[in-house]
Amino acid sequence: MPIARANPIPSSASTLRISQSLEHSQQPLNLDDSRLLTLARNCRDAEAEWRKKTPARFLSQQQPRKRDRFGAVFRAVINKPETDRLERQLQKAKHSLETDLLVGIFKSLDVSKVQANDLQDKFRDLLHATSTSENKLHDLIQAQVTLVNTQISDRIDQAELSTKTHVTTELASHESRLKSHGDQGKDTILTEAKARENIRTENEAYERLLRSFQYSDMNRRRNEIHASYGSTFNWLFEGEFEDDYPESEVSQSDSFSKHEAESSYENEAGSYPQELACSSVVTWLESTEDRYWLSGRPGAGKSVLMKFIVSHEKTITSFRQWQPEVRILAHFFWKVGSPMQSSFNGFLCSLVYRLFSSDKQHTMGYLKQNPDWSRKAGPGDWDKDEVQLLVHSYARQPARPFCLFIDGLDEIMDDEGVGVLIDFLDTLQEPPHLVKVCMSSRPESTIRTRMGRSPDMKMQDLTRNDIKQYARANLEKEVSLTNSSMCIEDLVTDISDKAEGVFLWAVLVTRSIARGISNGDSREFIQKGFGNPPRSFTSYILICG
Structure with missing residues (x-):
């Protein structure tokens, strides 16, 4: 169990x-x-x-x-x-x-x-x-x-009512101001438009008046004059002079000084040195002397020197020692040019054109006093006496000084001759003495008589060194280009001596010698081909006009 x-x-x-x-x-x-x-x-x-x-x-x-x-x-x-x-x-x-x-x-x-x-x-x-x-x-x-x-809703209604009232008030105020500004703006625009129209009308009248004095070849002669070569004529303002006397002519062993050599040369030529010429020109520019005469033979370079003086910046600087507001005007006569280039009437039109083109204010004053001037179409519509009166009236205005450079005084072709021009200048330089005149011409007896005791300078007595400088520079250039061994200093001296101050003859002869060097010609051949002497050459120029 x-x-x-x-x-x-x-x-x-x-x-x-x-x-x-x-x-x-x-x-x-x-x-x-x-x-x-x-x-x-x-x-x-x-x-x-x-x-x-x-x-x-x-x-x-x-x-x-x-x-x-x-x-x-x-x-x-x-x-x-x-x-x-x-x-x-x-x-x-x-x-x-x-x-x-x-x-x-x-x-x-x-x-x-x-x-x-x-x-x-x-x-x-x-x-x-x-x-x-x-x-x-x-x-x-x-x-x-x-x-x-x-x-x-109540606030919106109140705000809407308030805004509407404010907007209505502001709109009314702005409308009033806009209307006022609009009226003012309209008046301003109309005033400005009227002013612009007046300015346009005045400008047209001013340009039309200037054209009535202008002719086509007014500046042709001045523009065709060649500028001075290199540094020639610089001595006129700078006061520095090159030593163009070679050792063979003046040496330390000489019995007389270089100054004596210069004096000898000057006495023979009947002239004075460049230092005196420089002092004379600059002194006249700054002084109250109203007239200066630059004379010289044909081809001596008078026109070139006049163009040099007119264009040089130191000219106006020197003139302002006389009158601070001075203006420089220039006219170049040319008898082989058009009738207007060689006539007294052409000179008057050129003078008025240059005066009016640089002074619109006074020009419009004249035009308002003489409205009929606006109908003039060209130089032919002006009476000579009327233009002379106009220049005289202008020259007597205070604070309107000017200096007039006239080249080729002897080339005026009017029937009255150079006398009508000098008579006009005499009346132009009456008190209050606001006009200075520098003239250049050939040394004609009529002009010499009218110049009287006015300061003057003779071109042919002052260009000796400038001719040497020009000849030496061109011949040295040709010798350098051709590798020639020819000594040119004696040729330079011969050119300077024989030129007798006629620069044009020296230029032509220098070019001829340069061509001979380029062609390989001998010194004897070159010296034989110097050409006409200066006096014959001068006569030729006079005959040809």
Whole structure:
């Protein structure tokens, strides 16, 4: 028969957990929990006692020796009544524990149900209260929204009314100002348009008046005059003169000085040195002397020098020592040109054109006083006496000084001759003495007589060094280009001496010698080909006009 029955008993672990949970509870135990704790302890004690009485139950899990197994079986037989009693007691405790557990569970369920019902009632009440509050809140919000909308609408109406009133007022004000500004702007525009139209009309009248004095070849003669060669004529303003006397002519072993050599040359030529000429011209430019005469043989370079003086910046600087506001005007007669280029009337038109083109203000004053002038189309519409009166009137205006350079005085072709021009200049230079005149011409006796004691300068006596400079530069250039060994200094001296101040003859002879050097001609051949002497050449020029 079996050593021990395997009766179902509560798990010792479960009983232990229940008892420990109740024993260590932080909350005071109620009556049911105390009873449950007592049953758990009884069950635990009964189980422990039962296990002590049934050792064979554990020996079955090992491999005991036969003697031990027999002892265990024997003790089980002896303790069987006690074991049965303990087992019954344990079963009873088990049933009691289970019953109490079930009762406790059902009680807990009832309590939970009651609590759940209570919570459900409270939740229902809360939902109802919340719904009521929500309705009240909705009504309150709706009322507030209605109130706010009403207030906003009222404010908008007030703001709209205020804005409309303000805008209406501002628009009226702006409309008034715009109308005022528009009227002012309209008046300003009309005034400006009228002013522009007046300016345009005045400019047209001014240009038309200038064209009535202008003729096509007014500046032709001046433009066709060649500029001075290199640094020639610079001595006139700079006061520096090159030493153009070669060693063969003046040396340290000579018994007379270089100054004496110059004096000897000048005495023979009946002239004065460049230093005096320079001083004479510059002094006249700065002085109150009203007339200066520059005379010279044909081809001596009078026109070139006049153009040089007119164009040089130091001329106006020197003139301002006389009058700070002075203007420089120039006219170049040319008898082989058009009738206007060689006539007194052409000179008058040229003079008025240059005066008026640089002084629009006074010109418009004359035009307003004489509106009929605007109908004149060209120089042929002007009476000579009328133009002379116009120039005289202009020359007598205060603070309008000018200096007039007239080249080729002897080339005027009017029937009255040069006298009509000099008579005009005499009247032009009457007080208040605001006009200076510098003239150039051939040394004709008629002109010399009319010039009287006016300062003058003779061109042929001043160009000796300039002729040397020109001849030397061109011949040295040709010698360099042809690699010639010819000495040119004596040729330069011969050209300067034989030219007698006639620059044009010196230019032509220099070009001829340069061609001879280029062709490889001998010195003797070149010297034989110097050409006509200056006096014959001058006569030729006079004959040809």
